[in-house]
Amino acid sequence: MSKNFLQIHPNDNILAALQDMKKDYVVHFEGKSFPLKNDVTAKHKFALQDFKVGDPILMYGALIGKAIRPIAQGESITIDNVVHASSDYNVGEQQSTWVAPDISKWKNSTFNGYHRADGSVGTANHWLVIPMVFCENRNVNVLRTTLLNALGYETAQDYIIDTEVLVSQYKKGASAEDLMAAPIIKTAEDIKQNRTFPNVDGIKFLTHDGGCGCDRGDSDTLCNLLAGYITNPNVAGATILSLGCQNAEVKILEAAIAKRDPNFSKPLHILEQQKSKSERHFIEEAVKKTFLGLIEANKVTRKPAPLSKLVLGLECGGSDGFSGISANPALGYASDLIVALGGATVLSEFPELNGVEQELINRCESPENAEKFASIMRAYSAKAVSIGSGFENNPSPGNIKDGLITDAMKSAGAAKKGGTSLVKDVLDYTERVTKNGLNLLCTPGNDVESTTGLAGSGCNVIAFTTGLGTPTGNPVAPVIKMSSNNALTERMKDIIDFNTGTIITGEDTIQTKGEELLDYIIEVASGNKIPAAVRLEQNDFIPWKRGISL
Template identity: 35%
Template sequence: MQTFPQTFNGTWEGTMPDPAALREVALILRDGDDVAVATQDLDEGRTLRFPDGDRTIGTPVPRGHKVALRDLPTGARIHKYGQVIGRATAPIRAGDHVHAHNLGMDAVEHDYEFGTAGVVITPAAEVRTFQGYRRADGRVGTRNYVGIVTSVNCSASTARMIADQFRGPLMDAYPHVDGVVALAHDSGCGLVPASEGGQILQRTLRGYATHPNIGGLLVLGLGCEMIAVQTLLADLDAPADTLIERMTIQETGGVRATVRAGTEVVRTMLVRLDERRRETVPASALVLGLNCGGSDGYSGITANPALGHASDLLVAQGATTVLAETPEVFGAEHLLTRRAVSRDVGQRLLDRIAWWHTYVEAGGGTLDNNPSPGNKAGGLTTILEKSLGAVAKGGSAPLTAVYEYAERVTEPGFTFMDTPGYDPVSVTGLVAGGATVVCFTTGRGSVLGGKPAPVLKIATNSEIYQRMRDDMDLDTGGIVAGTTTIRAVGEEIFEAVLAAASGRLTASEDLDLGRDEFVPWQLGAVT
């Protein structure tokens, strides 16, 4: 304790505690970083013991936000995670809050390396298993759904009416079927099928139609659309044991007649699908989608690296994991190319980044328009900072393949899919590509679902986990609190993935979410 005189209408002796060490209230992520991340609200005027001496907090620093470790002049590059996250736009003093008012984007220039990281994931000594539905093409489903795929928005309401006939207690008669889901969307006509947007939509619809979690399929159209029912079914590479029916509203006699006929078709499918049973299969059969949304300053410190460790554990089992959200790896793509198994794989990622530059510029924007207002409120300032945290979901395994949106994922190991950062569109692409389980990290609080694939939502901090307990599956906040580790939480996520794959309901499934989160990426002119 430090004793000193204080004066207030007289003189008296008081005591004041020594300043707390910065490391007790903030995290320094890498040696050489210019900022630390506050683990509690830091009040203006508070004195803390920094590595180079006592410093006073200049302005309030909210939990999850950045505090400067040293004086930084205007124009100085600012480092976090050992990487540049932007430049100072004003003089910054040690102890200041570092955010949008004094930190801006920096030009991203990287000397890309391919396959230089030298990472190797050793195959697991113990083969882990889950209880899944083995399909005729060798793939394994984690759920057993009837899917109603709509070829056009004109059939969307009818598809929902049919699916609504099978909600509630009626499904108790089919305990081995997970439900009936209407995969309705906002397109399918006025869009040239051969165009880039038309190809993406068809790839997405066909991806869901052939998904291993779909045991029964009804393809429903209006009858005069550009992307017709017969187009979607032509040469469809569905498992041979998928029950497939087709129907158009015009041929069937209108909405009421189609709902009656569709209901009978689905009821017949349910009887047959209920005869199927889960069986023990190796974890190598899993395809795990890796996504995040509503990120905060803790995302790259807790949930994302913990999910990255779980990804590595799955890769060690021979499984497939798929990172996505191309605009949210921008600025950190050099870390992924170093892990590419070949120059071709790394270049494919860079080609998708280049495509995005052209795409957003044509729309009058830039890739650094991200982060969102919610991300910024949570402590993320630039897309460079956000991306460095986002790529942590991919762990450390070699990058084996890069896919276009909704392209079927066939290569085992850690892979990447080109998707937008918008959560439902990104997850729709992952599921269309074959993801049978999705892990979704969130710091601000997401309520996403993803039928027919279960979605595990992973909270980056304990506060949001407790506040939205019914919506969250896992809490990673103990990593910051020091009560657990990234490795231990990663193992917990790994076990939760196996449990969800075996049929345990996720929070989003318990709430029956996922019916409205089927959102294919819409691209191109509509005429």
């Protein structure tokens, strides 16, 4: 690989700049020599040949655009000379074999997790407080204020300032000198040691704006999503606050839980405000029942579990022109390792699979899954077109600025997160992962809505690649933030957990980084490493209302 540029696939007719390149720089590639027609910024692409209007542009071996004006060899590929284009797809014969990577290094490896009655294993142990409808958000926030500090779950990054020490000493008549000398810093470790329930990693409060006043289908979807969170292996139990008259009825939630886990046995406390004597009594009962639930949750401790119990969500956001070259394929290799070890991985964000549908269809193990994937993709695309949009509108201004100029280009790189293994199952939004191997899950391209959906389908850890940086996290599944480039890792090291930029600079390969990533995932799953999104309490939760979200 040249230190300056890269051809990703042998069929590509454009090259990717790995670092800034000046006009008139002479490119030498496979017997061709030509000067750049303009400055090319790192992450962007330039023409390997001359293009006429309408000529296809290929990257990752896939159609990612068409020329809308003549493009000279050595000229930058931009939104001014290329428009989105993608290949059509059809369900045909499916691939039946796959060569798995070498997993001998992890043959006897385990992670320390929380074993659940349904056979799943959590990488964390959380209690949930959930409103059935937005009317209960205020009461959920009252519970948050009431419970967190009292039980030792103060918001903590690396430390917090304990002003109660100053208040206490002031009331005792302390002098200004004494107040200045008072120790008021509490570290994260101090806080954890003071928890009433040390085996409970957190109490998570999932407020939202749904449950009523919307399409009944949205309410049903919300109930299914909440059921997915309650049955997620990282959840020990939940307190549910219902008003009583909302569209998102408790009976719909209970049916959704039973569908996912017919023998559901986690502690679940459901309270209805309209049946309570008063709001005060309602809150009082919620606090007491939550406390009793936490007592039960605290009885569960970490124990060894095989790596086949990992359910890894594959996510990206704030992507750049390096994402599909470093972070995504490294994650894809780790995905292949987990699949080979008997675990499950989940590739989401269907708008960002536009242009690579045929590859994924061919990798589906059954015709039924291939047809389901194609059907969902066509329906999603048609709905976007019907409201005057389309998948071609997916790339954000940040994506375009950093080299991802068409949705098909973005998608071809995003799909690399799914590695090369066969597709074992195709899931619609909120459907639960039940098969080991690679799963495809329909979620929107919106980072938080998609990550929310991954946890709702049962992921117990999520790997999230980024080239521009994003603080997105999840309330129940630890989110590992992966950087595609060294500069981002240095600039936003407070939110980045794992750097793959060394693939770009040549110190590492996709394989070595993928193996290193799996080791890191095991440490996170065991509670030995705490990702930044968890430490910073980036508990993002946005249910998808099944509208067009690109």
